[in-house]
Amino acid sequence: MLSSKSNRLTEALEEANKLFEKVCRAREAALDAQFLVLASNLGKEKANELHSEMTSFDAATFAEDLLTLMGINRIEVEENDSEPGGFLPRDAWQKVGEEALKYFRRAPTFHYMLGSFKSDPPVAKQRIERQKKASKGEAKQMMPAQLNQMEESHDETTEKEVERILGILNTLFENDPETPISFFDFVIDPNSFARTVENMFHVSFLIRDGLAEIRLDDDKLPIIESTKFRRVGEENRGPGARKQVVMSLTQEEWKEIIEVFEIREAMISPPFQSTEEEMETE
Structure with a gap:
């Protein structure tokens, strides 16, 4: 081989x-x-x-030929070895470069033969400690208060919205107590899937607290009614008799319900619309 x-x-x-x-x-x-x-x-x-050419490569012979190309006479060099500054002429490497240039189509890149120049080590920068400990402490002290305020504000908003929806349900029953209200007609907002989910969430509090109830009509469809207008003689369901279930609703099901029940307008108006109507009434 x-x-x-x-x-x-x-x-x-x-x-x-x-x-x-x-x-x-x-x-x-x-x-x-x-x-x-x-x-x-x-x-x-x-x-x-x-x-x-039937001759093996000899590094010593090559070095001798290279020195001869540079214009160095080995006999004279041996006699003047004691002179300082070395034995290479000033234009020695220039001659080698001119000869090598004949065999290269591009100029060789510049580099240091003995490495780069000697540089001093970088000076270490002194670290300046910034005084932010006091501000961090104040921020840590303020965060629990801010979170508490956000939680209280969210609870108040949910409570007000549940009361508002209960008022809408009671108003519908006062106007027409004999007509049952479809659960889907009541909670579905045909213009907003997010509002529909919020309405279902708030209605769940009415069911939990016994302020409203959901039952099935003759067609096995869910209807919602306010317990405030329960007729005399009807079964009074206590907290122990109530049952809660988890109900899921996808966006495709939401669109299908709107088409099947032909819902064109939301019974539960958005909160900001109610606020504007109250301001106009005042």
Whole structure:
């Protein structure tokens, strides 16, 4: 394989390239990497055995020829070894560059032969501690109060909305106590799915507190009625007799209910509309 006339190394590399396309595991990739390391070592040994014009490469001979190209006479150099400043002429590397330029189509990049210039280590910057401990303490003290205010405000808003919906339900029963109110007609807002979910949420508090109840009519459809207008002789359901269930409603079901029940207007008006009507009445 190390012989210059043998192509076994090239054939092995080509076969490895074909097998690499089928690699799908980490272990197989590791074996491929080990093979590349081995192949590169064999290629290095094979390159060292190459001969140029039946003459092996000799680093010492090459160095002698390079110095001769630079214009250095080895005999004179040996006699003047004691002189300071080295033995290379000032234009020695310039001659090498001009000769090398003949064999390169682009200018070589500039770099330092002995590394970059020596620089001093960077000066460490002093850290300046910012005085924010007091402000953080004040923020931590204020956060619980703010959260409490937000919770209280949310509870008050929910309570007011439940009372408002109860007032709407009682008003509908006062106007027409004989006509049952469909649960879907009451809570569905055809213009807003979010408002529909909020209405169902607030109505659940009325059912929980016994201020309203839901039952099925003759067609097995849910109807809602206020317990304030319960007829005399009807069953009085106490807190223990009430049952609560979890009801889900998707946006597709919401659209289907609107089409089936032909709901065109919401019975429960949005809160901001009610506020505007009260202001106009005042």
